[in-house]
Amino acid sequence: METISFGTDGWRATLEEFTAPRVRMVGQAVATYLRDEGREGPVAIGYDARGTSRDFAEELTRVLCANGFDVLLPERDRPTPLFARAIVERDLAGALVVTASHNPPEYNGVKFVPEDGAPALPEVMDAIADRLAEPDPLPAEEHGAAEEVDFVTPHADAAFELVEETTGSADLDGLTVAYDAMHGSGRGTTDALLERAGAEVDRLRCERDPDFGGGAPEPAPKNLEKLAERVTDDATDAELGLANDGDADRIAIVTPERGYLDENLFFAALYDYLLENDSGPAIRTVSTTFLIDRVAAAHDEAVHEVPVGFKWVAKAMAEHDALIGGEESGGFTIRGHVREKDGVLLALLAAAMHAAEPIDDRVDRLLEAHGTVVQDKISVACPDHEKARVIDDLEDEIPDEVADTPVENVTTADGFKLQLEDGSWLLVRPSGTEPKLRVYAEATDEERVAELLEAGEELVEPLV
DSSP states (O other), rough: OOOOOOOOSSSEEETTOOHHHHHHHHHHHHHHHHHHHTSSOOEEHHHHSSSTHHHHHHHHHHHHHTTTOOEEEOSOOOOOHHHHHHHHHEEESSEEEEEETTTTEEEEEEEEOOOOOOOHHHHHHHHHTTTTTTTOOOOGGGGGOEEEEEOOHHHHHHHHHHHHHHHHHOOOOEEEEEEEEEEETTTHHHHHHHHHOOOOOEEOOSOOTGGGSSSSOOOOGGGGGHHHHHOOOOOOOOOOOEEETTTSOOOEEEETTTTEOOOHHOOOOHHHHHHTTTTOOEETTSOTTTEEEEHHHTTTTOOOEESSHHHHHHHOOOTTOOOOEETTTTTTEETSSSSSOOOOHHHHHHHHHHHHHHHHHHHHHHHHHOOOOOOEEEEEHHHHHGGGHHHHHHHGGGOOOEEEEEEEEEEEESSSSEETTTTTTEEEEEEEESSEEEEEEESSSHHHHHHHHHHHHHGGGGGG
């Protein structure tokens, strides 16, 4: 059997590996870590809509209580960002969330969120991994107690107040929004927040289905075709489409003119919108569009580039007092909120932006001012144990030009990013979740992006 291997902020595996005894070991490791760090407050334990998640959450609850911690539970599956927000609001020791996010139903996972509500940094996850052990309960008289509490209302209050404060209005009266929960934990949370703000909500897949309709709760274009039809069809009333992934920490946007809106374009539009009422730099990952930089430059603001992974976005947001942080996969947060991606808050914020001015109009204006950008990516198979070697070998193979264009600069924040003289770029980095290398490219048109991706594939494949 595979060992318990922690990723960016937790452990994720198929149900063959993700078993109750091993979940209890993770719970004991977290309890030991919290005690060793002197954390004495309650621990929140949440879970997503998967069929096994409630049972695993109860296993974790028993272990944490047996280690002397009080536990706060939701009344049902709820979005991951609600628990991150609750840590700060309730001064908790941390949180555990049973979720495999956008993975198919045959997966599950457990995520640890530390006391600041931001994603756990590698040193925290390493410390927990070092403490993996069978449960070691305290005497019964020292056990903690479990209690069900309302995580939804405090989060909704905070989100509503922050959007009003940041944008000037959270009033969605007269706006019809189509919302797709993908059978995940956003149902009854994101749509309720939109209705509270005055929107008319047209719901899709807002019933719990532990199998997510037979697919993965991943808000990718191929999985949101019905949502796109609702918004782009002139015969329907929906003016904007919103979707969350399985645990609702990510957001996807559908507009009348574009259908599925590229996350890079949404990021640029949202940053531009926030800068109308506030100021501050943006944090983006190496795989996110340079259009963010152009928007920032137009407002005399800075952009800070970080490796892929929201933990690095969160860390940089604290260091630079950033207005917004995000990544091209649809994870975002803003100043004044917890430094964790939050698809529930972002749904309200996106709707408020659209109510102020159609998102398509804002994107059109940005592209006219700053130039068209197109981005795409491909994957090259590479065993996990070979990734580091391939990236090391790539250092000696960096060319002077790519697709007949000189390389102007090379950055190594995460893999190798080759910035070309014409403003386009090529990025090669190891996937953090699959046995693959990712090759990204950005340019002014699809043909040029295809050329760059082909060049990147030719550069990498001989090294694998």
